[in-house]
Amino acid sequence: MSNSKSAYSFSNKKEKFDTHIIVVWVDNEAGVLARVVGLFSGRGYNIESLAVAQVDEKLKISRITIVTTGTPQVVNQIKLQLRKLVPVHKVADFKREDKAVIFKEMALFKIVGPNNKLESALKACKKYNPVLLDKTKKSNVIQITALRREIDKMSKDLKKFGLVSVSRTGAVAMTRGADIFK
Amino acid sequence: MSKLYSGAEIVFKCMKDQNVDHIFGYPGGAVLPIYDELQNFKSIKHVLVRHEQGAGHAAEGYARSSGKPGVILVTSGPGATNVVTALTDAYMDSIPLVCISGQVPTHLIGTDAFQECDTTGITRPCTKHNWLVKDINDLASTIHKAFEVATTGRPGPVLVDIPKDIQFQKTKYKKPKKEKKLNGKSHNHFNQNSIDHLIDLMSKSSKPIFYTGGGVINSGPKASELLRELVYATGFPITSTLQGLGSFPGDDNQFLGMLGMHGTYEANNAMHDCDLMINIGARFDDRITGKIDEFSPKSKKVHIDIDPSSINKNVKVDLAIVGDVKTVLSSTLKSLKQKKSKFLKSNKQKTSKWWEKIQKWRSVRSLDYIGSEETIKPQYAIERLYELTKDKDSYITTEVGQHQMWAAQHYKFNKPNRWMTSGGLGTMGYGLPAAVGVQVAHPKKLVIDIAGEASVLMTIQEMSTAVQYNLPIKIFILNNQYMGMVRQWQELLHDKNYSESYTAALPDFVKLAEAYNCVGIRAKTPEELDDKIIEMLNTDRPVIFDCMVDKVENCFPMIPSGKPHNQMILGPKDQENKKITGKGKSLV
Numbered sequence: 001m002s003n004s005k006s007a008y009s010f011s012n013k014k015e016k017f018d019t020h021i022i023v024v025w026v027d028n029e030a031g032v033l034a035r036v037v038g039l040f041s042g043r044g045y046n047i048e049s050l051a052v053a054q055v056d057e058k059l060k061i062s063r064i065t066i067v068t069t070g071t072p073q074v075v076n077q078i079k080l081q082l083r084k085l086v087p088v089h090k091v092a093d094f095k096r097e098d099k100a101v102i103f104k105e106m107a108l109f110k111i112v113g114p115n116n117k118l119e120s121a122l123k124a125c126k127k128y129n130p131v132l133l134d135k136t137k138k139s140n141v142i143q144i145t146a147l148r149r150e151i152d153k154m155s156k157d158l159k160k161f162g163l164v165s166v167s168r169t170g171a172v173a174m175t176r177g178a179d180i181f182k
Numbered sequence: 183m184s185k186l187y188s189g190a191e192i193v194f195k196c197m198k199d200q201n202v203d204h205i206f207g208y209p210g211g212a213v214l215p216i217y218d219e220l221q222n223f224k225s226i227k228h229v230l231v232r233h234e235q236g237a238g239h240a241a242e243g244y245a246r247s248s249g250k251p252g253v254i255l256v257t258s259g260p261g262a263t264n265v266v267t268a269l270t271d272a273y274m275d276s277i278p279l280v281c282i283s284g285q286v287p288t289h290l291i292g293t294d295a296f297q298e299c300d301t302t303g304i305t306r307p308c309t310k311h312n313w314l315v316k317d318i319n320d321l322a323s324t325i326h327k328a329f330e331v332a333t334t335g336r337p338g339p340v341l342v343d344i345p346k347d348i349q350f351q352k353t354k355y356k357k358p359k360k361e362k363k364l365n366g367k368s369h370n371h372f373n374q375n376s377i378d379h380l381i382d383l384m385s386k387s388s389k390p391i392f393y394t395g396g397g398v399i400n401s402g403p404k405a406s407e408l409l410r411e412l413v414y415a416t417g418f419p420i421t422s423t424l425q426g427l428g429s430f431p432g433d434d435n436q437f438l439g440m441l442g443m444h445g446t447y448e449a450n451n452a453m454h455d456c457d458l459m460i461n462i463g464a465r466f467d468d469r470i471t472g473k474i475d476e477f478s479p480k481s482k483k484v485h486i487d488i489d490p491s492s493i494n495k496n497v498k499v500d501l502a503i504v505g506d507v508k509t510v511l512s513s514t515l516k517s518l519k520q521k522k523s524k525f526l527k528s529n530k531q532k533t534s535k536w537w538e539k540i541q542k543w544r545s546v547r548s549l550d551y552i553g554s555e556e557t558i559k560p561q562y563a564i565e566r567l568y569e570l571t572k573d574k575d576s577y578i579t580t581e582v583g584q585h586q587m588w589a590a591q592h593y594k595f596n597k598p599n600r601w602m603t604s605g606g607l608g609t610m611g612y613g614l615p616a617a618v619g620v621q622v623a624h625p626k627k628l629v630i631d632i633a634g635e636a637s638v639l640m641t642i643q644e645m646s647t648a649v650q651y652n653l654p655i656k657i658f659i660l661n662n663q664y665m666g667m668v669r670q671w672q673e674l675l676h677d678k679n680y681s682e683s684y685t686a687a688l689p690d691f692v693k694l695a696e697a698y699n700c701v702g703i704r705a706k707t708p709e710e711l712d713d714k715i716i717e718m719l720n721t722d723r724p725v726i727f728d729c730m731v732d733k734v735e736n737c738f739p740m741i742p743s744g745k746p747h748n749q750m751i752l753g754p755k756d757q758e759n760k761k762i763t764g765k766g767k768s769l770v
Binding site: 030031034035038042073076077080081083084085086 | 307311331
């Protein structure tokens with residue numbers, strides 16, 4: 001009895017957690033984001049990042065992109081539970097490793113410091129399509145688009161050049177090639 | 183130009199077009215315009231409850247016994263929050279409810295106005311969907327949609343929140359539109375291949391079992407008929423969850439009784455040892471599976487369910503058939519008749535050893551109890567109630583606790599929609615208002631709430647409703663002065679520390695009945711029990727029956743926490759051998 005585990009509470013299953021990007025097409029109506037987010041918090045699912053905006057003005061469709069982690073069983077439940085929500089039209093699920101899908105996040109970095117440091121910062125961002133959005137004598141605002149872990153790394157690396165503020169979006173995703181998700 | 187109607191009128195016009203006959207409600211400031219219109223719609227009868235929770239459970243009882251959605255009308259703020267328990271209960275047990283709530287006028291929303299609360303926010307996790315109607319032009323289509331969402335797919339509660347100013351505004355009325363597809367949420371997603379696969383599994387199995395649940399009841403009476411046909415055609419044993427009782431005759435030889443935590447020895451052992459489990463409209467709930475990693479280890483599992491998210495949620499299955507039980511069963515029967523017309527004959531020999539094994543388990547007689555001549559044993563009370571009412575087409579509701587399990591074990595149901603109990607949420611106080619709702623739907627039928635004295639006190643005020651509307655419900659209280667199930671767990675798991683589970687200063691239920699102007703009857707000894715029950719049945723008024731039972735009787739058999747199906751505690755003697763120790767104690 002002492003080593004017994006039960007469905008009633010403990011679980012001794014140690015399954016691997018995978019990172020998935022879930023894309024949800026919803027009616028852009030009052031409370032729809034609360035429904036989606038409430039489903040995640042209420043059922044104990046993770047949200048690593050979230051991006052949402054209306055993508056079709058005429059049909060009033062919003063596209064929500066959620067990065068989540070979970071066992072295969074949990075990720076499957078997330079999809080099935082989302083599909084039950086009345087304003088949800090379709091749900092797509094991509095694994096982070098999926099080569100057929102593009103994932104991007106955007107970040108804004110504010111760097112404050114002497115000119116040489118500002119330049120070094122901009123140089124360091126070279127790989128990630130940097131755009132200089134604002135420039136003063138003492139500061140830069142740089143926009144980059146990259147993967148989550150790349151932005152994580154840049155947020156660390158830029159500290160030495162005078163990084164004072166970071167603002168970043170959640171990931172958005174799109175399939176490669178001519179096909180769209182139906 | 184067509185006529186303009188006020189929001190309040192539109193509410194009732196929608197209900198009329200949705201064939202609503204009864205609504206359960208309680209008036210208040212934010213719904214007064216709607217109550218003002220009530221008199222102009224004579225076909226809709228309003229039942230005034232004494233607490234909004236009662237309206238919710240009454241609507242549940244109404245829905246479960248009639249197959250129609252239950253309709254609730256409450257005011258803003260406390261009216262809406264009081265109904266939350268019932269909405270959650272209906273959500274857990276998949277009961278179709280439509281709740282209309284009043285809201286403060288739109289210009290006051292967000293100002294912490296009097297009796298304002300974020301009703302759609304509060305009820306979002308306990309409804310299938312909810313709406314706050316901010317534009318009078320959306321009102322009719324929203325209410326029609328609400329009925330559609332509540333009753334299609336896996337049924338459930340919905341809520342429509344209507345601000346007071348919208349109730350006064352005027353617009354044209356829109357009739358319900360037949361929508362072809364509910365946003366891609368139609369749920370018959372199976373094909374013939376899955377049915378063929380199922381029949382193949384059935385013909386290969388030598389130790390099969392049907393495990394059926396509330397989904398069969400929700401699919402309508404036809405589903406129960408088809409289930410019976412399939413079970414007789416295959417000769418397989420069948421067990422049912424708490425919610426599924428009645429879909430198959432409880433006194434049939436192929437029926438093994440209820441399964442799960444307080445299920446029979448034969449049902450649970452058969453679930454554990456089977457080689458094919460066919461789940462029809464049940465959801466592998468934790469009270470059913472016990473220890474999940476030792477749940478039915480050797481079986482192929484088939485799951486028939488209308489809700490795709492029920493599949494592989496708790497238990498991985500080998501074959502999933504997503505669809506309405508009625509449709510799936512009728513396809514299965516059709517194929518079975520075409521392909522294996524002699525199924526029963528060929529199968530009988532194959533399953534004969536299995537049936538022998540089941541008979542051995544049956545011979546343990548796990549529902550037996552030690553009788554007494556001095557005190558009324560609660561199981562005996564249910565048995566006598568069953569014997570004296572089985573020839574009537576009676577409807578049984580329950581509260582939650584030991585009495586509920588004893589009722590499930592000892593009262594045999596032969597028809598669907600006759601058994602109303604709170605399973606998923608386990609709501610004490612459910613049974614009395616549910617009985618009110620059942621009696622409203624079936625005025626001439628016998629309706630009994632098998633109750634515990636602790637549960638029934640949670641919604642006892644609804645006796646006043648029963649008296650007002652001449653609803654002759656029978657409240658059959660198994661009174662042991664304890665919260666019996668709590669006491670039982672404390673005895674078995676917490677070293678007999680009966681912390682706060684004894685109710686001192688209980689009311690005198692006979693006097694209480696008199697205070698409500700209904701009839702009180704008390705039975706103290708087994709000898710007088712039958713006469714008193716007959717007296718109750720012969721009373722054409724609401725009755726509170728105070729059945730004084732053994733105070734310390736426990737509900738057996740029982741799968742203790744942390745144990746699989748095949749390690750049940752059978753009775754008081756067995757209990758000593760299988761003491762729950764260590765970690766098992768912390769598992770609930």
